[in-house]
Amino acid sequence: MKRLLLLISFLAAGAVAAQERGSPLDQAYEEARAAYNDLKAAEARRDQGVDSQPGERIGSAAGGSRPTESYFARQALLEQEAELARRRYEAAMKRWNDLK
Numbered sequence: 248m249k250r251l252l253l254l255i256s257f258l259a260a261g262a263v264a265a266q267e268r269g270s271p272l273d274q275a276y277e278e279a280r281a282a283y284n285d286l287k288a289a290e291a292r293r294d295q296g297v298d299s300q301p302g303e304r305i306g307s308a309a310g311g312s313r314p315t316e317s318y319f320a321r322q323a324l325l326e327q328e329a330e331l332a333r334r335r336y337e338a339a340m341k342r343w344n345d346l347k
Contacts, residue, residue: 275343282336289332293325 303318 279339282339286332
């Protein structure tokens with residue numbers, strides 16, 4: 248009977264230790280998944296923001312139009328957001344891979 252109790256307590260301790268090891272890995276996986284979703288959303292916003300919005304084009308002397316500074320500033324901001332999301336995703340994937 249003592250052996251059975253000892254075996255049960257040993258197995259329970261092993262299960263707790265396995266859960267504790269899995270917890271940081273699970274957290275890293277969730278962070279990587281969230282970072283991936285954020286990256287895809289930032290890339291979609293960047294891709295959808297290519298077209299100029301009202302007030303972002305100015306007429307030229309030749310009769311055409313050209314983008315204004317606000318257009319280029321908005322494009323730079325969208326690209327910067329996508330780059331930050333990409334870096335966050337890469338860092339999250341590195342952490343997840345290091346824990347595997």
